[in-house]
Amino acid sequence: MERLNVGVLGCASIARRKMLPALTTSPLTRVAAVASRSGERAGEFAAEFGTEPVAGYQALLDRPDVDAVYVPLPAGLRAEWIVRALEAGKHVLAEKPLTTDPAPAREVVELSRRRGLLLMESFMFLHHSAHRRVRDLVESGRIGEPRSFSAEFTIPRLPEGDIRHRPELGGGALLDLGAYTVRAAQLFCGPGLEVAGAVLRHDPATGVDTAGAALLTSPRLTAALSFGMEHHYRCRYSLTGSEGTVTLDRAFTPPPDHRPVVRVERREGAEELLLPADDHFANIVAAFARTALAGRGFAGHGDRILRQADLLDQVRRAAAAAPPAA
Known part of the structure; x- marks a missing residue:
């Protein structure tokens, strides 16, 4: 071979x-x-x-x-x-x-x-089979017509010497954690996503953003994203439709032996689907x-890189333009 x-x-x-x-x-x-x-x-x-x-x-x-x-x-x-x-x-x-x-x-x-x-x-995380299962559930109509997407990725405070506290090395919550939520929004919300608004909270001692949130919109649905690195650990996303909601926990960092659980909530009740373990690395x-x-097959990767970079920049610019908190 x-x-x-x-x-x-x-x-x-x-x-x-x-x-x-x-x-x-x-x-x-x-x-x-x-x-x-x-x-x-x-x-x-x-x-x-x-x-x-x-x-x-x-x-x-x-x-x-x-x-x-x-x-x-x-x-x-x-x-x-x-x-x-x-x-x-x-x-x-x-x-x-x-x-x-x-x-x-x-x-x-x-x-x-x-x-x-x-x-x-x-x-x-895009290469984990759990996300294909979520997409299959949505495309089969289990939650009806998709209306909104939400994603969270937060972690506890990092040690003071961690490089994610250093702005000159590209530190901060947006690039380290928010990037996952933005990429997941692209996966489920389709083309045409734009940033409607955002906030970033900065640590004056280090100069990096330690937490943030963004609202994105597309012709199909809206996406509410939150991220931070001074929080309780959260790593999940949900898609809500006209007839239900599907949620995946540990969405971005499942270990290879972890069996993901997809939760489907509908009017008649909730169901939890235990999926096979998978190694996305x-x-x-x-x-x-x-x-x-x-x-061959190289071109699409470049397109996705450019779209991701543009959306992260939109989040940063929207946060800079937001009025200061009262």
Whole structure:
């Protein structure tokens, strides 16, 4: 079986906990090397996952045995290294958000198209089978005509040294958590979503937004989104229609052994559907590798990256334009 040779640019926690296990166990990928600014750090990761350490990101990009890279660097650093990876002729799977602003998003998408390379934003939850089941329920008419969508993603306060408290690295609740809710709204609300209003609450000590909410509208329905990183943990979405509501809890971060529960509420009562466990990290690795190896089907990924970047920017601009609280 043909395999995609992947290099990892950076030794972030998500790489160690989730993506490197998925990359090393997939029959479609081979981890060629792991790079860090520190050779010692790269050595630790390489020893753990049976691959080669590389000191320096460019040194990994210069390797002829690397076909593609996974980029888990902080959001504020991703655009530079995505550009360098594409210029080196590598397919790219990068953590979300791909960039912190629409302009660099357009730059990297246009570069990937000129080079004929795959550029994919790692919204792994989209590759979990639970969301297909929710869509099937909605399309079969279980909740009637869809009217509204809501999503929440909140987490407890992070340690003071966490990079999500650093604005220069792309920190903040909107990019880290709100991005999931915006992407989920696109999945269920269809094309034509626009931001009608938004609020962001900032921490004056760090300068990053720690919580927010947004209202989006489309020709089909409205979407109410909330997110924050100083809250009780919430990770769910609901679709309400003319005849019922369907809700999925732990929607964005289910572990591989978790069996999702979809709750369907109608006038005659509520029903809970226990779904099979699924590993969305393994699934996104497989989807990325299959697409890159096939050499086609790249265009849609770029379109989705640009739409996501535009909506996040709309949220930011709407919040900036909102009148201050009394």
